[in-house]
Amino acid sequence: MKAVLIDKFVPDVSQLKLSSVPSPIPSASKPIRVRITHASLTHVDNLYAQGLHQNNQRHVKPPFILGTEFAGYVVSAPSSSSFRPGTKVFGGSLGAYAEEICIDEANLRKPPSRWTCKEACAMGSSGAISWGALVSVGKLKAGEWVCVLGAAGGLGVVACQIALALGANVVAVVGGEKKAQVMKRLGVNAVVRYDDPDWEKRVMEATGGEGVDVVYDSVGAVLSSIKCCAYRGRVIIVGFAARGGQVEEVKMNRILLKGITVVGYRFGEHGRRFPDETQAIWREFMNLVETKGIKPIVYDREYIGLEAIGAGLKDQASRKSWGRAVMTVTEEEEVKTTIHKDSGTTISRL
Template sequence: MAPSQMKGILIEKFLKSHHELQICSVPPPLIGTNTLLIRITHTSPTHVDLLYLAGKHQNNRRHMRPPFILGTDFAGTVVSSPAFSPFKPGDNVFGVAQGAFAEYVSVDVGKGYGSVRRVPRGWTNAEACAVGVSGAVSYGALAAAAQLQKGETVLVLGAGGGLGVIACQIALAMGAHVIGVVGDKEKAAVLRRMGVEDVVGYNLPGWEDKVKALMAEKGKEGVDVVYDSVGKVESSLRCLRYGGRVVIVGFAARNGVMEKVGMNRILLKGAGVVGYRFGEHGRRHPEETEAIWDEFMKMAENGNIKAVVYEERYKGVQDIPRALEDLHVRKVIGRAVVTISEDSSAQTVNSSKL
């Protein structure tokens, strides 16, 4: 069972920046009749966490009001579970739950298991944490929201980040041609090792013209689909063919300040622009989200997905602010993973070598 106190990052009021974070001693999560209690072995900071702590995320208006323990993505070992649960004490699991920047987290599984999955065969907890909910988000965005088809070209913005590296692999597994947009040569090299042939740097002026030139070489006027997790809809539309689709999954590059887009651009391109909000979709359509998770897990079990764990090592709850800083300044390739406690899972066999 959990101790009477644990280390965690408690948000008692919204902060100006992650530099103000404090490590606290807090009570462990409450355990109910439908509760899965998990000892966290690893956690992975995301841009959502940076927005949550500052009160800049749309969920701060409703779900995420102080006080709360920060953190969402985790992997760990089940400590206790309801009698009806398929997870038993000692099982290694990963998923998403509020309060992951701590030593323990609890998940209400009374309405299903969409937020928690068993660690895939041959994966460590660290690798599963590095993939996290990004796999289901990206599969749902590409397969369900964008209706990506075999042979189409998908442009992945922020392709070197946690969502992007998984989206590239999913698109490749679906038989699509992928163009990745990244910020530096190191991230480009990782994508090429994953099988992404075309990589464009967004730090170069007019990078959208480079994308269009790549498509012109193939006799096409633009890409079929844009996967946008950074908040660059106007650039997405410039790269899109007539009648193409843009799927928006987040705004990692915007620090809470939203882009304004001329609607005439959508009309002139005959474009479809759809937002894919994974958490809300799961609340409204749990059966669809369960199926999305299942399809992604099949990809993972079949070896089509490899975790991309950033090479820097972080240890303990006290090191989470440093990982958030590296994420904030865009040093991280793939996902930064913080080791919270020892992991009993297998030797690393499936991660991308950086």
Template sequence: MSSASSKTTMQAIHIPKWLPQDTGYPSLKPTTQPVPSPSPTNLLIAITHSSLNHVDLLYSRGLHQNNASGLVKPPFNLGLEFSGVVAALPTDAKAASTCGFAVGDRVWGGCVGSFAEYASVPPSAVRKVPNGTSLLDAAGLGAGSPTVSYGALILCGGVKKGDLVLVHAAAGGLGAPAVQIAYAKGAKVIATVGSEEKAKVVRSEMGEMVLGVVNYEVEGWEKEVVKIAKKEGKEGVDLVYDTVGLVLSSIRCVRFDGAIVIAGFAGRKGKMETVAMNRILLKNVRVLGYRYGESGRRDPDHTAECWRGTEELLAKGQMKPLIYRVLHGLDSVGEGLQELYERKVWGKAVVEIRKEEDVLREVTAKPKL
């Protein structure tokens, strides 16, 4: 057991009750909370970095489906994606010997509660950070982002070589890895964004990966997508990846018998989209809903395959982080979430909670006798 086990308190962004609608995200400040208790089955992770997600906005106010179902409810620590160092193994000897980790391992993963100095996480939700990848870059990729996009595009949507894929919010936390995944699988990609600034980011960072970048805030943008598709000899795109809430517009872009994959409870201004069924029928469109978390809870092999595919792309150098900004300290979480809410963020905003060298020194220190 590491010296981290002797610590009893930590700093965390704690949600004792839902954040009121009239209260801004900067009001979220770290408070003193107990370090998670030793677990027979879970790892204790000393967190160095955590990335911000749209889901964090919803979780804090109780607006996500997982809040409505009771899966995530107060009191809890906010945050979903992290990188850090293994501080303690499971207390059960068999679980510790078979978990595949050692104290001091550099890891990344996803769990509720990552805006904190420590988190208790099942080994299945954690992976070792690949050699040559920093903990900052691991958080910049976000363990729950490329895996979600891999599952949505490959396992749910069946994207293959030669497909023409429309990726909405291509500069976002889910969209950026989606572009890279589709391109790596041999598909051609059209990207959409919500601002000209984000269009510039996609063009500069993704270059040859995209055939074109279209601003979905410009009226009639769907015609531009169809125009690009026709240049590729197609009447429309084969598949749309929608994390925004653009199903009706996407139907105008997709070919007959094409597909739309919806992920992340996509909804603009907090409202899920309503679409008349005749729109779907006219083009014989398949509209597929994808829940990464629920798919994994029902079938652990699904999650394992998403990780396998993601790690394969990382090993081949076909995926890299897109980092908007690095914030420092848990005090900055509220500021970062406000920027995310105001749609200023592209890629990932990452919070450095503690320095990697400080955490490694702490968790590998020999206990005082």
């Protein structure tokens, strides 16, 4: 099968190329085989390709297949599995930039029937990450103010929807007019632009001068987050997408003076250490999807075929995209035509 194989780290993602690799074989630890239709283009994948992520020092070392989030259809599964062949699924696992993947059941989910594979892929783990950050860690309540930094990104667009669904007031901070329009369509209470030199003041003004109760920070602007907080505010750090590898230093007296709580939330590590909690987070988020209509936001540029990986990750790194950029690996209809509707939804010709 075709895949984006990292046999050595690359200094520039435009150098990524396709390789021919053996198709995955189901195992006891990864018994479910999936034909991938779509894969997300994420900041983590950019870092993994270049060897710049902390996991590259541990369990993500060459050779490995790049890609962390995907959607597609189950090809085969054990008889004990709740995922039958032909089931539409989305999931998260290293190896998503390939035509097929084998995965364990805990990291695979069924999307709502109204979502296409592309939409399910765009949602990915963003919803569970944002629910865990805002609710499990941030204790966000109805009526509170939350500031979402990087609001138009793959994580931010879902975080804004979750906060609104919970009855919170949302200030969305974004990096351009197109992204501002995306936020306005989602119904946030206020939109602030990073290119305003006084953007932290604009956040404060949106709350009547008091500041926000919670900051959801996926870009790595901790000092700005503290400035935007009300007294005893909570800052939840979920990533450093805008730091270029340079993590800021913050004088601790700023935390003391406002009584701020600053918490880091690593969804992947949390899941490895506390799998039961993570499964509960997933259930709560998917329930919110059904009851409050949380929806995937898909960037409107098309990336067709695994060959588009270089251009896709370049666009992601330059912050051109809003919502989640998604690459089409195999057209969904092409995979669906291989499903025999009259024979137990068994997939053939894969």
